Amino acid sequence: MxxxxxxxxxxxxxxxxxxxxxxxxxxxxxxxxxxxxxxxxxxxxxxxxxxxxxxxxxxxxxxxxxxxxxxxxxxxxxxxxxxxxxxxxxxxxxxxxxxxxxxxxxxxxxxxxxxxxxxxxxxxxxxxxxxxxxxxxxxxxxxxxxxxxxxxxxxxxxxxxxxxxxxxxxxxxxxxxxxxxxxxxxxxxxxxxxxxxxxxxxxxxxxxxxxxxxxxxxxxxxxxxxxxxxxxxxxxxxxxxxxxxxxxxxxxxxxxxxxxxxxxxxxxxxxxxxxxxNIPVQPNKAIVGANAFAHSSGIHQDGILKDRSTYEIIRPEDVGIKAHTLVLTARSGRAALRHRLKELGYDLTPEQFERVHQRFLNVADRKKEISSQDLNSIVEIELSKVPETYTFESLQIMSGSTMTPLASVTLMKEGTAFTDAATGNGPVNAVFNCIERIIGQQGTLRDYDLKAVTMGKDALGEAMVRVEIGGAIYSGIGTSPDVIEASARAYVNAFNRFFANSH
CATH class of the missing domain: 3.20.20.70 (Aldolase class I)
Incomplete structure (x- = not known):
């Protein structure tokens, strides 16, 4: 032994x-x-x-x-x-x-x-x-x-x-x-x-x-x-x-x-x-990175199709990564969503499921298919949310190479909508400035990371920010098929963490 x-x-x-x-x-x-x-x-x-x-x-x-x-x-x-x-x-x-x-x-x-x-x-x-x-x-x-x-x-x-x-x-x-x-x-x-x-x-x-x-x-x-x-x-x-x-x-x-x-x-x-x-895992990270079990070389793909042991010393299943064939779209019902969540290992309370379902519908209306990676991102962000002082509602952007970007953002607080507008040196900066105007609190952006959760033109964008607020650093994360919206959601999430920590 x-x-x-x-x-x-x-x-x-x-x-x-x-x-x-x-x-x-x-x-x-x-x-x-x-x-x-x-x-x-x-x-x-x-x-x-x-x-x-x-x-x-x-x-x-x-x-x-x-x-x-x-x-x-x-x-x-x-x-x-x-x-x-x-x-x-x-x-x-x-x-x-x-x-x-x-x-x-x-x-x-x-x-x-x-x-x-x-x-x-x-x-x-x-x-x-x-x-x-x-x-x-x-x-x-x-x-x-x-x-x-x-x-x-x-x-x-x-x-x-x-x-x-x-x-x-x-x-x-x-x-x-x-x-x-x-x-x-x-x-x-x-x-x-x-x-x-x-x-x-x-x-x-x-x-x-x-x-x-x-x-x-x-x-x-x-x-x-x-x-x-x-x-x-x-x-x-x-x-x-x-x-x-x-x-x-x-x-x-x-x-x-x-x-x-x-x-x-x-x-x-x-x-x-x-x-x-709110610390992203780099794609080439061993065992758990997005590319850990991805094969793009034709020679590798040929070998994998013949026998997985040719280029895989660890099976994805051994570390809890599963392959799924069920396709989720905006027309998928609650039963299909529950089935996929169960396959992914999530055991959600009814209240948690409702939050995930609403966010799923919001994303699925703007994206043809929801992959397992998309769903993981949606679920884990919803489950990790702090109490929301402000909730993202909507945004509008005017931007171009020959004009100053202008953003209009609407946030909800205790059922009341707050809308303001601001300019910036780019559309994301304009959105962040607008959020600060609504909230009435300044922040200093210390880190900003944007990546695609999946491949394709309609990939779900995932934004992560670290913002210094009141002398401490707070992390925020947000997802959306629209990367500017994802960035806005992440920035609001960071301020919500600040407010949750202050109470």
């Missing part, structure tokens, strides 16, 4: 540190429930001491999500540990995750401590956490740049103090796979006490090597991997859960290892995280 690799998902903690990706309590809970369906072993639900809101969100996950271990992160400070325990104590299987830098760079430049005082601080923190919780994880932050002898001392001392999991992070993505694998092997050989605990790794993607470093660690004895859905996270991101899991599954004999992940839930989880965080 191959050894089990434990999957520690930190999407709700490290993944949420991406600017503009802040999740509210309901959104965190929704993702956590899906992570439990996915079969992760540990959910790091947040950093409870970072804000009262995150404390409440982590507590909700701990109280309501069953199955995985629920972990809360804490610095090696008693107050942090107190708050982390307050957040996770009602979980079926709680864990306190304590971290402290171990590299001289972190000790000298950030912590202003010498090695011995930092070592004592680490031991004291583990002992303090152990008074609350049997399961205590200790992370040696910036381990890949730490002095090896000192790293071994810290690891051994924290195990003696009661740590049940030791995590070796490549915090800044500095490691190279051969080197990182060797580090894990040498640690196991040098610190005999590691045989009594679970050895974990947490790799960042600054050099694009997070997954490679993680797999090198698995090959050399790591038993837990810390990762995120779609690889989201600080700077260039974290090791991608779906890539690690499918690499181990596809090459199980090579790694002599397996995970307990339900791989058919991968695609749905990826889409949910992308929508709720």
């Amino acid at each position: 191959s050894r089990k690799i434990h999957i520690f998902d930190t999407t709700l903690r490290d993944g949420e540190q991406v600017p503009g990706a802040k999740l509210n309590r309901r959104q965190k809970l929704e993702i956590a429930e899906q992570l439990a369906k996915l079969g992760v072993d540990v959910i790091e639900a947040g950093f409870p001491c970072s804000s009262p809101e995150d404390l409440q969100a982590v507590r909700s996950v701990a109280e309501q999500v069953k199955g995985p271990v629920i972990a809360g992160l804490a610095r090696a400070v008693p107050q942090d540990i107190d708050i982390a325990w307050e957040a996770v104590q009602k979980a079926e299987r709680p864990r306190i995750h304590v971290f402290l830098g171990s590299s001289d760079i972190h000790l000298q430049k950030k912590l202003r401590q010498d090695r011995e005082s930092a070592l004592q601080r680490a031991v004291d923190a583990v002992r303090y956490a152990k008074k609350y919780c049997e399961d205590v994880e200790y992370s040696t932050e910036d381990a890949s740049r730490s002095d090896f002898e000192y790293l071994c001392r810290v690891v051994d001392a924290c195990i003696q103090a009661g740590a049940t999991v030791i995590n070796i992070p490549d915090t800044v993505g500095y490691a190279i796979p051969d080197q990182f694998g060797e580090l894990i092997l040498k640690l196991k050989e040098t610190v005999p006490a590691l045989d009594r605990v679970r050895l974990s790794v947490h790799c960042h993607n600054d050099l694009g090597l997070a997954v490679a470093n993680t797999l090198a660690a698995v090959r050399n004895g790591a038993e837990q991997v810390e990762c995120t859905i779609n690889g989201v996270g600080e700077r260039a991101g974290n090791a991608s859960l779906e890539e690690i899991v499918m690499a181990i599954r596809t090459r199980e004999a090579f790694f002599d290892a397996h995970t307990d992940i339900r791989t058919t839930e991968i695609y749905r989880t990826s889409r949910m995280v992308s929508r709720l965080m």
Whole structure:
């Protein structure tokens, strides 16, 4: 029997540190429930001491999500540990995750401590956490740049103090796979006490090597991997859960290892995280990207038609991507829509179905056919909407190469229509200016992304924006066959997130 690799998902903690990706309590809970369906072993639900809101969100996950271990992160400070325990104590299987830098760079430049005082601080923190919780994880932050002898001392001392999991992070993505694998092997050989605990790794993607470093660690004895859905996270991101899991599954004999992940839930989880965080998945992203199972070369297509294994090492079905033949149009009835939604894995409440149905009709009236990708986009945007202070109603544009663009927009608020007009240096800019005039609130556009959900001239356009409002960044998303309308819907969505956060 191959050894089990434990999957520690930190999407709700490290993944949420991406600017503009802040999740509210309901959104965190929704993702956590899906992570439990996915079969992760540990959910790091947040950093409870970072804000009262995150404390409440982590507590909700701990109280309501069953199955995985629920972990809360804490610095090696008693107050942090107190708050982390307050957040996770009602979980079926709680864990306190304590971290402290171990590299001289972190000790000298950030912590202003010498090695011995930092070592004592680490031991004291583990002992303090152990008074609350049997399961205590200790992370040696910036381990890949730490002095090896000192790293071994810290690891051994924290195990003696009661740590049940030791995590070796490549915090800044500095490691190279051969080197990182060797580090894990040498640690196991040098610190005999590691045989009594679970050895974990947490790799960042600054050099694009997070997954490679993680797999090198698995090959050399790591038993837990810390990762995120779609690889989201600080700077260039974290090791991608779906890539690690499918690499181990596809090459199980090579790694002599397996995970307990339900791989058919991968695609749905990826889409949910992308929508709720408003972070698009690049088309060429391994496993879950739009092109991951697309074949355009004639030679490839010929091979696939003869035998899929010629150019596919993973079946789309294995990660939850299904092929559908049922064509949806504006004339499709509710039964056909419900059937397709069920095929795609959606279990909607009557109220949710009505919202999706109305948006479906709106799009289908302007588009010949609604594809699975279109429907995914419609459903996930509707399900991820925050309470709408303003609702997009309509717009009109006058624009041309020899005139100043003029936009007229109508928004609804509590049943009342508000219409205004504004100019801009382009039609989208004019629409954004008009929305700001109606709402009476200024925003600064920090990022704007527009893409087609499907192929063809009548493709559904999907706009994503990040807008700085009141000193914070809010993300918005919108879809429509009209890209200017999609942009308007996204901009209104960002302001609705601002208003929801302000209440």
